[in-house]
Amino acid sequence: MVPARARVRRLTLGWTVRDSLTVTKRNLLTLTRNPELVVFATIQPVLFVLMFRYVFGGAIQVPGEDYVNFLMPGIWAQAVVFGAVSTAVGLAEDLQSGLIERFRSLPMAPSAVLVGRTNADLVRDVFVIALMCVVGFLVGFRNQTDALAFLAALLLMLAFGYSMAWVFAVFGLRAPNAETAQAAAFPVMAVLVFASSAFVPTETMPGWLQVFADHQPVTAVVDAVRALVLGGPTASYVVTAVAWIVGIVVVFGTLAVVRYRRVT
Amino acid sequence: MxxxxxxxxxxxxxxxxxxxxxxxxxxxxxxxxxxxxxxxxxxxxxxxxxxxxxxxxxxxxxxxxxxxxxxxxxxxxxxxxxxxxxxxxxxxxxxxxxxxxxxxxxxxxxxxxxxxxxxxxxxxxxxxxxxxxxxxxxxxxxxxxxxxxxxxxxxxxxxxxxxxxxxxxxxxxxxxxxxxxxxxxxxxxxxxxxxxxxxxxxxxxxxxxxxxxxxxxxxxxxxxxxxxxxxxxxxxxxxxxxxxxxAQLKARIGTTIIEAVFADPASAEGARTLLAPLGELTDADDGRALSLQVNTGPRSIMDAVGALERAAIEPLTLAVREPTLDDVFLRLTGQRVE
Known part of the structure; x- marks a missing residue:
């Protein structure tokens, strides 16, 4: 009676993975067609490197460490958090253009739209982090541990960028348009990055701010990455950072998927 | 086609x-x-x-x-x-x-x-x-x-x-x-x-x-x-x-529309006077045209044409059309679409 039924397939994990890869490819194609998106994602951290290395750096005292070595893990964190805002903007644009409305009428896995977006942003982060490493070495950054620890530090940073993409995915799905998404994401991003150990030791902050700064994910991740590239005890820092990352992905991933099912 | x-x-x-x-x-x-x-x-x-x-x-x-x-x-x-x-x-x-x-x-x-x-x-x-x-x-x-x-x-x-x-x-x-x-x-x-x-x-x-x-x-x-x-x-x-x-929606209105254009405003005016009793006149854009809604069926069209014939008023153009959905919509909702 119903010819369409013959074609019906259940949504299995395999389909979810395949749909996610399709959306990832679409988003990566979009990135290559709009190289300015990648350029903007790199210009800001490069400026920050130059500013903190040569303008503020001389005035910032970090006990027992060259400031440039202290700085670079913070710059990487700043780059991936700022970059994650484009997840919000991209999703808001897809909502506004009606593309998500169409996706929702397709037999594809609902989570694939979000997974495909965050995957593509992860690929972009790989590029941005690689570039920021080059810039770091050019301005005098030197890894103080071994190559394995350095690689682990970069992987940890990428994982953190991925988790932040899920945070901003929720922003993108709640915003009526791309401009609002960006405006709403900015203060969150700025507070997370600046009220943290990314650029200065938290000990120099007033007590109330220090409490916040010491207990938020950017500090946790930056401290773990610093331990990995500068040496010293690492285990407890890395465990804390990984716990933050996993927790953020679980909580905001769930929120984003629930929100996606409801958006119109 | x-x-x-x-x-x-x-x-x-x-x-x-x-x-x-x-x-x-x-x-x-x-x-x-x-x-x-x-x-x-x-x-x-x-x-x-x-x-x-x-x-x-x-x-x-x-x-x-x-x-x-x-x-x-x-x-x-x-x-x-x-x-x-x-x-x-x-x-x-x-x-x-x-x-x-x-x-x-x-x-x-x-x-x-x-x-x-x-x-x-x-x-x-x-x-x-x-x-x-x-x-x-x-x-x-x-x-x-x-x-x-x-x-x-x-x-x-x-x-x-x-x-x-x-x-x-x-x-x-x-x-x-x-x-x-x-x-x-x-x-x-x-x-x-x-x-x-x-x-x-x-x-x-x-x-x-x-x-x-x-x-x-x-x-x-x-x-x-x-x-x-x-x-x-x-x-x-x-x-x-x-x-x-x-067709059914249009039939609900039950009217046919006769549209005519005349050589000069005077003939149009004469035609209006003659046709007014036969249906509902709507004034067209300029003084030389008229539009008349009459009951559906050949009788009302023949009446209108007969009246003009007897008065020897010959229109430049004469058209009979079915109501459009626009007419229907206007009738149903009291407002025009678009």
Whole structure:
């Protein structure tokens, strides 16, 4: 009676993975067609490197460490958090253009739209982090541990960028348009990055701010990455950072998927 | 093309054939069934107890002004929104409980031309193929096939942001057809297009319908509903206010319109005086034209022509026309569409 039924397939994990890869490819194609998106994602951290290395750096005292070595893990964190805002903007644009409305009428896995977006942003982060490493070495950054620890530090940073993409995915799905998404994401991003150990030791902050700064994910991740590239005890820092990352992905991933099912 | 009349409508005979097709298929369960659905957004009742059915292989025109609830109805039927109450099914599958299977069988093209501007036309169709679970090779070949069919093969490798409005709509429509859906939803497919692109899109939609696709089309253009739809459901403020074929809706008014243009205002004035008792006169744009609504049937036309003949007033042009859906809509809702 119903010819369409013959074609019906259940949504299995395999389909979810395949749909996610399709959306990832679409988003990566979009990135290559709009190289300015990648350029903007790199210009800001490069400026920050130059500013903190040569303008503020001389005035910032970090006990027992060259400031440039202290700085670079913070710059990487700043780059991936700022970059994650484009997840919000991209999703808001897809909502506004009606593309998500169409996706929702397709037999594809609902989570694939979000997974495909965050995957593509992860690929972009790989590029941005690689570039920021080059810039770091050019301005005098030197890894103080071994190559394995350095690689682990970069992987940890990428994982953190991925988790932040899920945070901003929720922003993108709640915003009526791309401009609002960006405006709403900015203060969150700025507070997370600046009220943290990314650029200065938290000990120099007033007590109330220090409490916040010491207990938020950017500090946790930056401290773990610093331990990995500068040496010293690492285990407890890395465990804390990984716990933050996993927790953020679980909580905001769930929120984003629930929100996606409801958006119109 | 012999079915087309000057103004783009179907001639009476053709209209009858189309209606026969609709009647014949009515023994099979409807492709789309909507039973008393309602949806409220805050204080606004977008849909307030709407019911209708669409027989397989036929075209339903959902006609109404902006904000009448057309898009909400389409969203519910395409599973992207749940109704507050009521039931709806597509091919016998409940849009709420069986959403996944409904999605396998439907295609949606919206009023926003939802394609990715940064991708090329061919990449957009490839993506739709993959997301409707066609294989890589099938997605590619189907993409190529549709680009040719929609006259976009030369533009297939260009980014969509370089396309004209008409090209985007055609690509949007093609994207809805990648997985060969048996039920198609077009939400105001030609809104915002220039007349030429609109006619081009109508031809394409006409071909789809000839292939046996069931189509639900929302529109605020009466001409569009008149030309494409087998049956029309008129909705206003979330409720169905009329339903039937285009001819049935027009017959509800029960009038025929006589339009005449005279050589000079004096003759027109004389004609007005003579014809006033025969029906309802509406003044036309300039002093030399008149428009008279009379009861349907040859008698009233003969009376009018006879009156002019006896007074020896000969019009430059004389035309008898059926009421348009615009006249119908005006009568039903007290407002004009567009």
């Amino acid at each position: 012999e079915c087309m009349t000057e103004n783009g409508g179907y001639a009476a005979g053709c209209r009858e054939n189309r209606r026969d097709r609709a009647t014949m298929q009515s023994v099979i369960p409807d492709a789309i069934e909507v039973d008393d659905i309602a949806k409220q957004f805050g204080e606004v009742r977008a849909l307030d107890g709407v019911s209708f059915g669409v027989a397989r292989g036929t075209v339903l025109g959902l006609l109404g002004p902006n904000g009448a609830g057309k898009t909400t109805a389409v969203r519910i039927l395409t599973t992207t929104m749940r109704p507050d109450r009521g039931r709806a099914s597509v091919l016998g599958l409940d849009v709420d409980h069986d959403a996944q299977r409904v999605r396998e069988s439907i295609g949606l093209a919206g009023q926003y031309a939802a394609v990715d501007e940064s991708l090329t036309g061919s990449e957009n169709l490839w993506m739709m193929g993959r997301l409707t679970h066609l294989s890589q090779s099938a997605s590619r070949s189907r993409s190529k096939e549709l680009l040719v069919r929609f006259g976009l093969d030369d533009a297939g490798d260009r980014q969509v942001k370089t396309y004209s409005g008409g090209m985007r709509r055609r690509l949007d429509l093609a994207a809805a057809l990648v997985h060969r859906p048996s039920v198609l939803f077009l939400d105001e497919p030609t809104t915002g297009l220039d007349p030429r692109s609109r006619r081009g899109l109508w031809d394409v939609i006409g071909e789809l319908v000839a292939d046996g696709t069931t189509l639900l089309l929302t529109t605020q253009y009466l001409e569009e509903a008149d030309r494409l739809a087998d049956r029309i459901v008129v909705i206003d403020q979330g409720q169905v206010i009329a339903e039937g074929t285009s």
